Amino acid sequence: MEKDYFVNRVSVRNFGVRHIEMEKLTDIIERAMRAPTCGNMQLYSVVVTRDDEMKTKLSAMHFNQPASTGCDVILTICADFNRFTRWCELSNAVPGYDNFHSFVSALTDAVIFAQQIVTIAEMEGLGTCYLGTVNYNAADISALLELPDLVVPVASLAVGYPIGTDQQVERLPVAAVVHLEKYRKDSDEELLALFKDKEECDANKKFVKDNGKQSLASVFTDIRYPKAMNEKVSKDFLKLLESKKFL
Amino acid sequence: MEKDYFVNRVSVRNFGVRHIEMEKLTDIIERAMRAPTCGNMQLYSVVVTRDDEMKTKLSAMHFNQPASTGCDVILTICADFNRFTRWCELSNAVPGYDNFHSFVSALTDAVIFAQQIVTIAEMEGLGTCYLGTVNYNAADISALLELPDLVVPVASLAVGYPIGTDQQVERLPVAAVVHLEKYRKDSDEELLALFKDKEECDANKKFVKDNGKQSLASVFTDIRYPKAMNEKVSKDFLKLLESKKFL
Numbered sequence: 001m002e003k004d005y006f007v008n009r010v011s012v013r014n015f016g017v018r019h020i021e022m023e024k025l026t027d028i029i030e031r032a033m034r035a036p037t038c039g040n041m042q043l044y045s046v047v048v049t050r051d052d053e054m055k056t057k058l059s060a061m062h063f064n065q066p067a068s069t070g071c072d073v074i075l076t077i078c079a080d081f082n083r084f085t086r087w088c089e090l091s092n093a094v095p096g097y098d099n100f101h102s103f104v105s106a107l108t109d110a111v112i113f114a115q116q117i118v119t120i121a122e123m124e125g126l127g128t129c130y131l132g133t134v135n136y137n138a139a140d141i142s143a144l145l146e147l148p149d150l151v152v153p154v155a156s157l158a159v160g161y162p163i164g165t166d167q168q169v170e171r172l173p174v175a176a177v178v179h180l181e182k183y184r185k186d187s188d189e190e191l192l193a194l195f196k197d198k199e200e201c202d203a204n205k206k207f208v209k210d211n212g213k214q215s216l217a218s219v220f221t222d223i224r225y226p227k228a229m230n231e232k233v234s235k236d237f238l239k240l241l242e243s244k245k246f247l
Numbered sequence: 248m249e250k251d252y253f254v255n256r257v258s259v260r261n262f263g264v265r266h267i268e269m270e271k272l273t274d275i276i277e278r279a280m281r282a283p284t285c286g287n288m289q290l291y292s293v294v295v296t297r298d299d300e301m302k303t304k305l306s307a308m309h310f311n312q313p314a315s316t317g318c319d320v321i322l323t324i325c326a327d328f329n330r331f332t333r334w335c336e337l338s339n340a341v342p343g344y345d346n347f348h349s350f351v352s353a354l355t356d357a358v359i360f361a362q363q364i365v366t367i368a369e370m371e372g373l374g375t376c377y378l379g380t381v382n383y384n385a386a387d388i389s390a391l392l393e394l395p396d397l398v399v400p401v402a403s404l405a406v407g408y409p410i411g412t413d414q415q416v417e418r419l420p421v422a423a424v425v426h427l428e429k430y431r432k433d434s435d436e437e438l439l440a441l442f443k444d445k446e447e448c449d450a451n452k453k454f455v456k457d458n459g460k461q462s463l464a465s466v467f468t469d470i471r472y473p474k475a476m477n478e479k480v481s482k483d484f485l486k487l488l489e490s491k492k493f494l
Contacts, residue, residue: 007278011283046426049428087439096477097474097477100484104354111362112362115283116366129283132286145429169287181294188333216338220335231348
């Protein structure tokens with residue numbers, strides 16, 4: 001059963017209207033707090049958005065994508081060195097967590113925690129979807145949620161009861177991802193072979209056609225994740241890290 | 248049963264001598280590849296270290312901590328935009344993933360994937376432990392594993408069969424981590440109250456005494472994660488990101 005869950009899971013973008021009880025949500029979060037964490041510092045926080053007005057505002061920062069507008073609750077999981085730093089200061093210890101390495105540690109902690117929430121929530125019959133847009137408007141999200149210094153949003157989860165219409169998409173073969181002892185140096189032909197099934201599946205052929213492109217790769221480079229956009233987000237996100245004292 | 252697993256899990260640093268079958272490991276990794284991933288780009292790779300000589304070298308880069316030297320296998324999970332970028336280039340699409348935002352996306356993908364491996368491996372009866380030291384010697388690890396441009400190690404997992412001697416440590420109360428609608432502004436007293444049980448538990452009192460310090464916080468700031476070390480690792484890690492073309 002557990003085996004089936006991991007193999008069959010799917011991210012959910014289509015939700016029903018049923019609300020998630022706050023008690024259930026808290027229980028999931030509390031259990032997720034048993035996930036591994038750096039030095040048991042628990043360098044994360046989660047802001048729960050259930051209020052309609054807040055959800056409307058927050059969804060706009062996620063470009064009103066259907067998973068965001070249609071879900072019941074948005075969880076904004078933050079890399080958080082604020083709580084720990086304040087505790088150090090109040091204990092007359094001198095913290096040193098206003099730097100990039102500490103951000104990476106907190107980001108890692110926060111994503112581990114987010115993924116534990118995903119697994120537990122899904123096993124409890126809920127649907128979840130990461131809103132990858134969290135980095136795009138991180139400064140606006142940070143302002144809306146009133147995040148203090150050393151707290152940065154790094155993973156947003158849309159959560160709700162699924163209606164069961166979401167379909168699995170393809171994945172690369174395991175050989176693409178696993179390297180034995182050293183990183184494998186694939187030839188061009190070997191690398192292209194790893195992407196062959198991905199390119200040839202019907203759903204992706206349709207995706208290329210619907211986007212009016214010649215290849216699957218160009219849908220990513222020209223439409224979904226283009227260079228200019230990535231560079232703008234990089235600049236904005238580094239600026240946010242600086243303003244939050246992580247740089 | 249699943250509920251119990253999440254509540255009772257513990258990171259494992261004490262392993263038996265039994266080897267993990269490669270088939271079992273591959274199966275776990277393949278199932279973990281169903282974890283959520285940014286735009287289905289699967290921006291991660293895993294380097295499997297099983298060879299004795301490689302494991303000795305890699306463990307030294309993790310300061311020969313017992314979890315590293317005692318485990319059966321070390322998995323080095325990498326943020327990887329190399330495979331995807333090469334595929335774009337070979338498809339005559341123009342990639343734009345040599346920037347900080349793309350690193351953050353790949354890091355997030357890699358950590359989600361790592362945590363999915365942890366959960367599946369533990370449910371299969373294995374023990375795991377993140378080696379937080381991965382960031383400390385990331386350049387050396389990168390050289391040993393022959394990681395190319397746009398590939399950076401971000402999560403290392405020690406994996407093996409547990410001998411059952413690892414104990415759970417305490418966690419903060421759920422109230423410390425959950426914020427409703429907006430980030431809560433705790434007073435000093437409220438914040439200290441959240442850390443009270445942590446400071447007063449016997450294991451941590453012993454930890455403070457063994458380290459010859461006056462407070463739990465100062466064990467972290469003076470011994471475990473001091474400012475000067477965090478700043479050095481920040482500098483080294485940013486340099487690595489630059490050399491790997493993510494900055």
